[in-house]
Amino acid sequence: MDKQTLPHHKYSYIPKQNKKLIYEYLFKEGVIVVEKDAKIPRHPHLNVP
Structure with missing residues (x-):
């Protein structure tokens, strides 16, 4: 992809x-592993959302 077409975001x-x-x-648990599911509401x- 061309660099000019990519959006540039300064903030998260x-x-x-x-x-x-x-x-x-x-820090408490050590690692988070999650299933990739964009339909989970929370x-x-x-x-956190």
Whole structure:
């Protein structure tokens, strides 16, 4: 793909509060492995969308 056609995003779409919860869970549990399913409305273990 041509570099000019790719969107350039400076910021993440994950809110800071959700990112913090995810990082806390990662540090506590060690690893997160998830099934790729775009139709899941919410994360099964964390209270984040």
